[in-house]
Amino acid sequence: MFDIREKPNLVESALLISVYFRKEEAAESKDLLDELKELVSSLGIGIGEALCVHVREITPRYLTGSGKAAELMARAKELGCDSIIFDNELSPAQQRAWEEESGLCVIDRQEVILDIFNLRARTREARLQVALARMEYSMPRLTRMWAHLDRQRGAGGGGAGGSARGEGELQLEIDRRLANKRIDKLKADLIEVRKQRDTQRKERSRVPVPHGAIVGYTNAGKSSLLNKLTQSEVLAEDKLFATLDTSTRRMELPDGQQLLLTDTVGFVRRLPHDLVQSFRATLEETTLADFLIHVVDASHLSAHTFYETTTEVLKEIGAGDKRVILVLNKMDLVTEESRLHELKNQFPDAVQISVQTGQGIDDLLHKLHEMVFDRVLRLTLRLPMNRLDLLALAHEEGKVLSEEYEDDIAVVQCVVPKRLASRFEKFAAKN
DSSP states (O other), X not given: OOOOOOHHHHOSEEEEEEEESSGGGHHHHHHHHHHHHHHXXXXXXXXXXXXXXXXXXXXXXXXXXXHHHHHHHHHHHHTTOSEEEESSOOOHHHHHHHHHHHXXXXXXXXXXXXXXXXXXXXXXXXHHHHHHHHHHHHGGGHHHHTHHHHTOOOOOSXXXXXXXXXXXXXXXXXXXXXXXXXHHHHHHHHHHHHHHHHHXXXXXXXXXXXXXEEEEBTTSSHHXXXXXHHTOOOOOOSSTTOOOSOEEEEEEOTTSOEEEEEEOOOBOTTOOHHHHHHTHHHHHHHHHSSEEEEEEETTSTTHXXXXXXXXXXXXXXXXXXXXXXXXXXXXXXXXXXXXXXXXHHHOTTOEEOOTTTOTTHHHHHHHHHHHHGGGEEEEEEEEEGGGHHHHHHHHHHSEEEEEEXXXXXXXXXXXXXXXXXXXXXXXXXXX
């Protein structure tokens, strides 16, 4: 069965190339190339050199001109690289041309991201989504993988079947058919996973609790924030795409209000459209949340670009109109006054925090309270002894601030969800 090759098992060293076409794009090209370095390094691939290449116009065969292509191929071999990795998206024909003439493995940013996702996926859902994205990426590249068979022609003549088409062409047709069947199977399996997720959501909705989704650029600190707020231990690592599977945890605000928070997969610039589509089931948690916590890495000079990238993807998946708490994380790493002033101007409404030091967490809790304050009531209850079941309910669903006993009456100060108001109103003290 056809599948794209496992680069970490084949590639040891790579020449990285970012092609830009206008001189004003040079700075962005350098920034994207730095990000590609992180992506490639996370696969355990050594980097021979990273080059930004200015090209005046796109050429159909190589993306660059033929002379520049020959120069880059020679440079890769001089460095002893066994791969060339482009930050730009290559067409199947361009990828095939580079591989045929260089004799090296040639891939683009999209394939790097797919390989990272393949290595990091843990749950069945994430594995299915990665497999679907990889198959859809691979389909137009099947010819590339069977080019060596195209030269193995069968017997001449006008006979039907493989003898007229050649072994390579026949095998290509078989693999296309198998690939299409696998894609259909993966899509069907994902539909089943979605049904299971819908069932889980229905279970959660029986006891409706406000739900927030933590979103942001990859490596912004989303998982670390979830751990901090919910006292949990979701995997949190300082690397790109550490989280591919959603994790939902419950937390309690200081006023007793319960919250569900979901950690989501991070976004990245030039995130392949097919990958966004394939991960729609996972990203659906974002569209169904009551509000979003958008985390931005304040220590990165491209923080505003990261913010814009995430905002664009949110719009693409239908979550662009959600209420948002904007959070600047890693503020402990921002020390220059000019940078602090710049962040304040760019993100005037953001909560500035550091998950590592705890800076600003109380301010964030206050923002979370404001986001859901209309879901709770603060009551003074006078409960007879035969209705202490309501005291237990207040403990379970809200927060009891104080309780005192006067003869056969329990005087209770508490915060409870508005959805339970009718259960308590008979015993609420009038103001």
